[in-house]
Amino acid sequence: MSVNMSYRENVKLALQSIVSNKLRTFLTALIIAIGITALIGVLTSIDAIQSSLTNSFSSMGSNSFNIRNRGLNVRIGDQGSQPKVYPAITYRQAMGFKDQFNFDAIVSINANVTWNSTIKYKSEKTNPNIGVIGADDNYLQTSGYKIESGRNFSKQDVENGSAVVIIGKEVTTRLFKKKENPVGQYITVGDSRFLIIGVLESKGSSAGFGADKACFVPISKARMMMENGNPSYSITVMSPDPLKMDAAEGEAVLIFRKLRGLNAKQSSNFEIIKSDAVAQILMQNLRYVTLGAIIIAAITLLGASIGLMNIMLVSVTERTREIGVRKAIGATPGVIRKQFLMEAIVICLIGGLAGIILGITIGNLLALGLGASFIIPWKWMLLGMTVCVLVGMVSGYYPASKASKLDPVDALRYE
Structure with a gap:
């Protein structure tokens, strides 16, 4: 009970001292709040980015992998390397794989025709930045696209080479400004005329890498x-069971090596790319952002701790007589030490609480901008409060120790 009363009394005295020195307390707490805001804000933002990436790439076909003749070309600044480019995957090889792959999975084939086509409908036309992609009847499913209106390709459309087209959301917006139904209308793609049979739901430019265009x-x-x-054609394999992905990948490699005419001694001249590979690369590079945030926050908090230590030393000097009186009526050095340590910790907690609120607000504003859900970063909040207590203890220990060692007689005689 006496220990609890001692802590309660120390907190009360700390709050009284803080109230009597509002400006100094505000400035010190502000510096700490800035450091904690930097730390919590960036860490919350990174959580939001990771959540957004996970949601975006899971919509691209989470249980799938691609067989391509080149790797991903994702570079962050100077990080990364140029992907290897292997011989093109021919139409015969792609179709041979689709026929021979008997694993419990869905296989689709696609190829890029162009990424700078102009699409026309009556007097309306798009900018010359529309992609034209050749695909089979399984492609939309394996790539995570959904039909908003109309239908998918039929097997007859693919076998007969029918002049039908499925368009992305942005193409719809550009061409059909009067809100008429695009399905059943004819558009011109390059020099060819096509019948629109379907319109895709929007995936967003970042999530679908321009899929709406x-x-x-x-x-x-x-x-x-x-x-x-x-x-060069790309092959997508989608397994309904995530636990069978590795087995499906192994089977795919064996079949495609045979189709490419490779013997046991030759290395594979194609790439297997999982659907979340880009997300993994981007998330790996987020650790540099995290490290930068921690360094910035650490420097700011170091400055705050030095400022707090200086304020506490001034406080010890100003309250020398008070310390002498407390010692004269029986306060032990331990009680005096706890009083000043508690004062430093309380100041840090005030600044830290403000910093956490600001950091969460900033982080979630970014989350909303990315279309991610609201995030309450409990672990980062706990980290922020822990850091505040540590900063208070480190910066307050020397002034508290100095106060506890004051001679009561000298302290009482201090003017």
Whole structure:
């Protein structure tokens, strides 16, 4: 009980001292709040970015992988390296894989026709930045696209090379400004006329890498439109069971190596890329942002702790007579030490609480901008409060120790 009363009395005295020195307390708490805001704000923002990336890439077909003739070209600043480029995957190889892959999975084939096409509808036309992608009837499912209106390609559309097209949301917005139903209308893609059979739901430019600015045509029709005489096709494999992904990948590698004519001694001349590979690369690079935030916050908090220590030393000098009186009526050095330590910790907690509130607010504003849900970073809040207590203890220990060692007689005679 006496220990609890001692702490309660120390907190009370600390608050009284803080109230009597409002300006000094405010300035010190402000510096601490800035440091904690930097730390909590950036860490909360990173959580928001990771959540947004996870949601975005899971919508691209989370249980899938691609077989391509080159790796991903994702560079963050000077980080990363140029991907290897292997011989093109031919249409015969892609179709051979689709026929031979008997694993419990969905296989689709696609190829890029162009990324600078102009789409026209009557007097309306888009900028020359629309992608045209050749795809089969499984592609939308394996890539995480959803039909908003209309229908997907049928097997007959793909086999016959029908002049039908499925358009992205931004293409719809650009061409059909009068809100008429695009399905059943004819548009011109390059020099060819196509019937719109479907409109895709929006995936967003960041999540779908410009998917809203794309048109999808049957893969057999796309072959007639390609200017490149040696295009490379991509194969997507989607497993309904995430636990069977590794087995599906192993089976795919064996079949495709055989189709590429590779023997046991030759290394694979193609890339297996999982659907969340880009997200993983970006998340790995977020650790540099985290490290930078911690360094900035540490420097700010170091300055705050020095300022707090200086204020506490001044406080010890100003309250020398008070310390002498307390010692004269029986206060032990330990009680005096606890009083000044508690005062430093309380100041840090006030600043830290303000910093946590500001940091969470800033972090969640970014989260809302990214379309992520509101985040309450409990672990970062706990970290922030722990840091505040540590800063208070470190910066307050020397002044508290100095106060506890004052001679009561000398303290009482101090003017």
